[in-house]
Amino acid sequence: MTSSVKELLIILISSSLVSNVVLSQFLGLCPFLGVSKKTNTAAGMGTAVIFVITLASAVSGIIYKYILQKFHVEYLQTIVFILVIAALVQFVEMFLRKAIPSLYEALGVYLPLITTNCAVLGVALTNVQKEYGILAGIVNGFATAVGFTISIIILAGLREKMEHNDFPESFKGMPAVLLTAGLMAIAFCGFSGLL
Amino acid sequence: MNKAGERLYNGLIKENPTFVLMLGMCPTLAVTTSAMNGLGMGATTAVVLAMSNLIISLLRKLIPGKVRIPAFIVIIASFVTVLQLLLEALLPELNKALGVYIPLIVVNCIILGRAESYAYLSPPIPSLFDGIGMGLGFTFALTCIGAVRELLGTGAVFGYSIMPHSFTPIGIFVLAPGAFFVLAALTAFQNFLKITGAKAGKDVSKIQSGCSEDCMNCGEKGCSRRFYDNETNMEIIDLEKEEN
Structure with missing residues (x-):
């Protein structure tokens, strides 16, 4: 199943902007709301997510095609994917700590937080559901993670701006952030005319 | 059987996973576009929760502490797969x-959280009822949120139109942004209760605002152990290690 460049481009745009993983699919909400206080930590989290999701969609795509499909046990996908992803993140963490300490310094603290991030599993399952090939799956994973990074950095920027604003007592903290996210979601609805 | 009743009450009201503990927000926002979808998602999660609680509780003496999280995940994922196949066969429309949110029940932190904080430590019968109670609480909350969104967005509940003809549906409530607004209103109401409760001197420590501070609990440690420090922004303290 080879995909043309045009198809890949469409996947790239639709997964990163049109159906944004956080703002229209609600996957990965926890880090989106929890790690978006400062732009630099948000960027760190975004980078780690791009790294992990791209890798995870490659590995899960290969496993699905060459193991699950070959032995006709596609129904095991949920169990296999979640275990593979959890193991993969642990492995990446150990590998980075040994091999590239500087990258580990930058991303290390975020990696354990991504293990059961629903976005990672969500991408792996979407790839199967939409019958993407391995390459298309990797592109979809990368684009989804880029969409996540874009939205978390924008949210962090907005939160830095509104930190000292005057809100009603009950709306301080999470409600204000959720309202901001809602307005961002409206803005991202505008991308739906793009394709 | 008093214990069972107490667990049901605890899950439905006292520690309602959505309204009080604010757990499992991803499916809560994503599938509550209508009351029916909320009910279906809640019921599916409730079955998985009850069954996995029961099995984990039965196996709690056999599962070594160090590999308990992977063991929980395998048990939960198995039940999710069973449920998914059943739904495919019996309720294809739902x-x-x-x-994709059905297989994603695996990473719903309510389930892992209950496994870790209750089922792994308690005998089977209370664990089963804890799962049923929490599951019913979740179902109740999702159905409520779904009904509110459906009512505002389309003027109907469960597909029955109940608003007068002069009512113009606010379409945005069934779209993605509406979910954020409904949740914002919900957390604001919670904050309000917390503030007035604290002024009246009540214990409000049970009320949590989900992802505000300690959402990182949803990581691989389940909902009770991991703590992400927002002040230093860089420090993850493993509470378990500190205890040892």
Whole structure:
């Protein structure tokens, strides 16, 4: 199943902007709301997510095609994917700590937080559901993670701006952030005319 | 059987996973576009929760502490797969509407959280009822949120039109942004209760605002152990290690 460049481009745009993983699919909400206080930590989290999701969609795509499909046990996908992803993140963490300490310094603290991030599993399952090939799956994973990074950095920027604003007592903290996210979601609805 | 009743009450009201503990927000926002979808998602989660609680509680003496999280995940994922196949066969329409969120029940932190904080430590019968109670609480909350969104967005509940003709549906409430607004209103109400409760001197420590501070609990440690420090922004303290 080879995909043309045009198809890949469409996947790239639709997964990163049109159906944004956080703002229209609600996957990965926890880090989106929890790690978006400062732009630099948000960027760190975004980078780690791009790294992990791209890798995870490659590995899960290969496993699905060459193991699950070959032995006709596609129904095991949920169990296999979640275990593979959890193991993969642990492995990446150990590998980075040994091999590239500087990258580990930058991303290390975020990696354990991504293990059961629903976005990672969500991408792996979407790839199967939409019958993407391995390459298309990797592109979809990368684009989804880029969409996540874009939205978390924008949210962090907005939160830095509104930190000292005057809100009603009950709306301080999470409600204000959720309202901001809602307005961002409206803005991202505008991308739906793009394709 | 008093214990069972107490667990049911605890899950439905006292520690309602959505309204009080604010757990499992991803499916809460994603599938509550209508009351029916909320009910279906809630019921599916409730079955998985009850069954996995029961099995984990039965196996709690056999599962070594160090590998308990992977063991929980395998048990939960097995039940999710069973449920998914059942839905595909019996309720294909609901399965289609809920789509990828059915397999994603695996990473719903309510389930892992209950396994870790209750089922792994308690005998089977209370664990089963704890799962049923929490599951019913979740179902109740999702149905409520779904009904509110459906009512505002389309003027109907469970597909029955109940608003007068002069009512113009606010379409945005069934779209993605509406979910954020409904949740914002909900957390604001919670904050309000917390503030007035604290002024009246009540214990409000049970009320949590989900992802505000300690959402990182949803990581691989389940909902009770991991703590992400927002002040230093860089420090993850493993509470378990500190205890040892």
